[in-house]
Amino acid sequence: MFKIGQIYNRRSEIHDIYKGQQYGGISTPIKYPYIFIFTSNAGEKYGYVDKFSPNGTFQYTGEGQENDMRMTKGNLAIHDHQKNNKEILLFESTSKSFVRFLGKCNYLSHHIEERPDRNGKARNAIIFHLDIINTQTILTTQIIKTNVVEEPKAIYIAGPTKRDSLQQLRDIALSSTPIQASIEEKLLSIRNRSNAIKLYAKKRANGICEGCSGKAPFQTKSGPYLEVHHLTRIADGGADQPQNVIALCPTCHRKAHYSLEYLEFNNELVRKVNIIEANIDQ
Structure with missing residues (x-):
C-alpha cells in the first residue's frame, strides 16, 4: 500500500492499478475501498484553496468547476466515506504527473x-474539514524518505501546557482522534495535538536552535524565542509528529523556506531531527 512521504506516478502507480477518475481532485475507484483526493497550488486562481486551519484540520475544496458545488459524486463520497467503509487517501502534487x-x-x-468558479463567477463551494491520520512516521523533503511505523497513543482531553514533560507532550501529539465522539470533541483532540507538537519541539530544543545550534535570539514571557518548522509540507501548519518538526531561530526558519539551497538545508534538518529523536528514544 502507499507509504507516507513517498512520491508516486499518478497514472501508472495509482490509476492504472486502482482505476478511478484520472483527472480532477477526487477519484472514486469502484472496485476498491479507497477515495483518492489530490491537492495542488495550481487550482488556487480557480477557487481551489486547500490549507491547514488553525485548529489543525485540513480544509479541502470539493469538486465542481462551474456554478454552486453540490453534495453529489466525489463530494458525496468524501462525506459518506465512513458509512460506506471507504478510506480517504490524500496526495499533494509535486511535479507534472x-x-x-x-x-x-x-x-x-x-x-x-x-x-470563484473557473470562469471567475462567484459561487458556493464545499469546504471539507479533514483529520489527517498520520500513524506512520514521515521524514521527507523531496529527496530523503523513511518509513518507520509508530503507533498512536491514547487520546488526551486536557490541553497541553509548557509545564508538561517532553514525554507527556509526545503522547498528546501522537494521540488518536476518538472515533466515537462528537465533532466538538474531535476538534478538541486535533487542536490539542497541534498545540502539543509545537510545545514539544520548543521543549526538546531547550533554548537552542536545532538548525544552527545557536542560542535563541531573545527571551519572551513564555521562554526562549524559537519558531517551529514543519518538515512535511511547504507551508508550516497542521498537526504533525515529533520527527517532523524542528525548533529554529528566525534566520534558520527563513532559510528553510526562502534560500536558494532550501532543499539541501531541509534535508540537513531532517538528518538532524532523526539523530535528535534517536537519542531521545535511547
Whole structure:
C-alpha cells in the first residue's frame, strides 16, 4: 500500500492499478475501498484553496468547476466515506504527473464558502474539514524518505501546557482522534495535538536552535524565542509528529523556506531531527 512521504506516478502507480477518475481532485475507484483526493497550488486562481486551519484540520475544496458545488459524486463520497467503509487517501502534487502521499483522512464536517468558479463567477463551494491520520512516521523533503511505523497513543482531553514533560507532550501529539465522539470533541483532540507538537519541539530544543545550534535570539514571557518548522509540507501548519518538526531561530526558519539551497538545508534538518529523536528514544 502507499507509504507516507513517498512520491508516486499518478497514472501508472495509482490509476492504472486502482482505476478511478484520472483527472480532477477526487477519484472514486469502484472496485476498491479507497477515495483518492489530490491537492495542488495550481487550482488556487480557480477557487481551489486547500490549507491547514488553525485548529489543525485540513480544509479541502470539493469538486465542481462551474456554478454552486453540490453534495453529489466525489463530494458525496468524501462525506459518506465512513458509512460506506471507504478510506480517504490524500496526495499533494509535486511535479507534472507525480504526487506525494500525505496520509489517510477522516471527514469531520464541512462548510459552504463563496469562491470563484473557473470562469471567475462567484459561487458556493464545499469546504471539507479533514483529520489527517498520520500513524506512520514521515521524514521527507523531496529527496530523503523513511518509513518507520509508530503507533498512536491514547487520546488526551486536557490541553497541553509548557509545564508538561517532553514525554507527556509526545503522547498528546501522537494521540488518536476518538472515533466515537462528537465533532466538538474531535476538534478538541486535533487542536490539542497541534498545540502539543509545537510545545514539544520548543521543549526538546531547550533554548537552542536545532538548525544552527545557536542560542535563541531573545527571551519572551513564555521562554526562549524559537519558531517551529514543519518538515512535511511547504507551508508550516497542521498537526504533525515529533520527527517532523524542528525548533529554529528566525534566520534558520527563513532559510528553510526562502534560500536558494532550501532543499539541501531541509534535508540537513531532517538528518538532524532523526539523530535528535534517536537519542531521545535511547
